[in-house]
Amino acid sequence: MVGRMNQYETIIYKISGPVCTITLNRPEKYNAINRQMAAELLDAFRAVRDVPDVGVVVFEGAGKAFCTGGDLSIFPSLAVHENSLNWLAHDGLDIIRAIGSCGKVVIGKIDGHCLAGGLELALGCDLLYARESAKIGTTEINMGILPGWGGTARIVRSLPIFRAREIIYSGRKDYSARQMYDMGLLTNVFTDDEFEEKFQAVVANISMKKPIALRMAKEVMAKSEECGSLETALALERNANQWLIYSPDIQSVMDEFRKAPDTLTGIQKEMNKASDAK
Helix, strand or coil: CCCCHHHCCCEEEEEECCEEEEEECCHHHCCCECHHHHHHHHHHHHHHCCCCCCCEEEEEECCCEEECCECHHHHHHHHCHHHHHHHHHHHHHHHHHHHHHCCCEEEEEECCEEECHHHHHHHCCCEEEEECCCEEECCHHHHCCCCCCCHHHHHCCCCCHHHHHHHHHHCCCCEEHHHHHHHCCCCEEECCCCHHHHHHHHHHHHHCCCHHHHHHHHHHHHHHHHHCCHHHHHHHHHHHHHHHHCCHHHHHHHHHHHHCHHHHHHHHHHHHHHHHHC
């Protein structure tokens, strides 16, 4: 099935130039995740990893929701302990890991409801932009359980601990996008009228960058967050830059600057003008 969109039934996988769009496509179910969707999402994010010309993945939902979490049809099967363990430890977490390891900047487009497992998918993205009318939350605690695809662990790494606790403990599904942004969860919120235009501008800007540079930036920032030591993180950054500078793709960019050094001078002059204006 790898990467061939005509074989997907619950998602849409589309590549246009440097942008791949992965769309959750069960709008009649508010894009709730069943086993087939989980398998197709895993396949899609693994497939896009191997497309070198793509630098950005837009992750969105069709219809009135980004995603409302796990489909209720799954829950009866979770009565079997091994099924429950596999759904949490493999079917779900493997998707989040695939989002993180796909080597692309994954931009979550939050439009409508983003709840429970849907928020966990969003937490795996690199950037999150939301329509102002979107509603966000984790509801698992209302059933006596916790988010199981890393949500409880990731949310405390995404915003201040006291705010993360409220989101998990309350079980609310009606946090507004603006409330979540103020808490520190989202990259930005746009009004409903301007959402599409501003979101597409973000995608256009980032997708203009070299995919290889975006990949290394994503890897260095992810590993820097994990390693703990600033000096270790700085070493990662230096090694990444050395690797980039001597890659053929980036050497071609450097050649252009070497041929036209006035370009750099012009950039510096513009920066000086902006500084003086302040």
